[in-house]
Amino acid sequence: MRRILIALAALLASSIALGASETINVAAPTQNTDGTTIPASGAGSLVSFRVEYGSCTGASPVLFGTKIGQIIVTMPASSGVVSGLNAATHYCFRAAWTNTAGNESVMSTVVDATTPAAAPVVPNPGTINSVTPTVQAADTNAYKLRQVLGDYSFVAYGTVPAGTPCNPAHNNDGYSVIDRGAVTLFSKFDVQPLIAYAHCGS
Numbered sequence: 001m002r003r004i005l006i007a008l009a010a011l012l013a014s015s016i017a018l019g020a021s022e023t024i025n026v027a028a029p030t031q032n033t034d035g036t037t038i039p040a041s042g043a044g045s046l047v048s049f050r051v052e053y054g055s056c057t058g059a060s061p062v063l064f065g066t067k068i069g070q071i072i073v074t075m076p077a078s079s080g081v082v083s084g085l086n087a088a089t090h091y092c093f094r095a096a097w098t099n100t101a102g103n104e105s106v107m108s109t110v111v112d113a114t115t116p117a118a119a120p121v122v123p124n125p126g127t128i129n130s131v132t133p134t135v136q137a138a139d140t141n142a143y144k145l146r147q148v149l150g151d152y153s154f155v156a157y158g159t160v161p162a163g164t165p166c167n168p169a170h171n172n173d174g175y176s177v178i179d180r181g182a183v184t185l186f187s188k189f190d191v192q193p194l195i196a197y198a199h200c201g202s
Contacts (some may be wrong), residue, residue, distance in 0.1 A: 020115055021083040025052050026095055027103065028078065038099070045076045049097045052107070053082050056092040062112045065093045087118035133176060133200040137162040142183040143175055144193035154197060156182040157190050166200035176200040 028046055030038055039045045050072050055065035068091075073080035085091060091114070094107045141156040154175055160183050166176035175197035183196050 007171065018086045020039050020085045020118070022053075022085065022091065022093070022113055022115060023079055023081050024078055024095070025079045028053075028075070041171055042100075043177040044101065044146050046097050046099055048072055049095050050104070051082060051093055051095045053085075053091050053093050054194075056090055056110075056112050061094060062110055064094055064107075064110045084166055085115050087115055090114045094201055110129055131202045133166045133168050135162050135164040135178065135198045136201045139199040141198065142178065143199075144170070144195040145195065145197065153173075156186075157193070158182070158185040160196075160198050164198065166198060168200070170195075172197070174199060 003029050026049060027050065032038055032044075050070055052064070052067050052068040052070045054069075057063045057065040069082075069084075071080050071082055082091075082093070090112060092112045094110050096105045096107050098104045140159050140162050142158040142160045143154040144157050146153050146155045154173070160178055164178055164182045166178055168176055170177040176199075178196050178198045178200075180192050180196040183192065185192070
């Protein structure tokens with residue numbers, strides 16, 4: 001019974017698209033343990049490789065700890081993706097190959113990697129559609145329009161709180177329409193006009 005000789009140079013590349021996966025790149029063995037060449041196809045050729053992943057122990061060298069899971073990749077692929085990993089976590093990986101007879105090699109040397117930290121979920125910016133002008137503190141008078149001999153003028157008749165929104169679509173000589181309900185009359189004898197105005201800015 002032949003056993004496959006490991007000739008693995010495992011390279012790891014982080015898959016940052018998901019933030020919790022690793023792409024395992026491998027170099028398949030080319031010889032069996034008896035020194036014969038592994039055929040590219042047919043009897044005795046490689047059919048798959050299995051990557052185990054788990055925790056790590058030790059520091060130099062790093063050793064495989066407790067197995068968490070595995071993936072099986074069909075040949076002739078030379079890489080496989082281990083997904084479902086936790087972000088910012090240290091993992092160890094090792095691989096073994098199986099031939100057409102069902103014989104599996106011993107495990108390769110261990111390679112370790114730390115998955116990337118999870119990217120924060122940040123909203124895209126919105127847009128500012130417009131800026132609504134408001135009554136400014138420099139002039140909190142409310143005005144009404146008075147017509148005099150074919151002309152008109154603005155006459156103060158009350159006050160309005162600074163910051164009250166104005167309607168810039170209705171503007172006369174720098175005076176914009178405001179909500180009459182926001183106006184406090186100077187006198188109880190004053191009457192609310194049909195349209196109230198104020199000096200506004202933004």
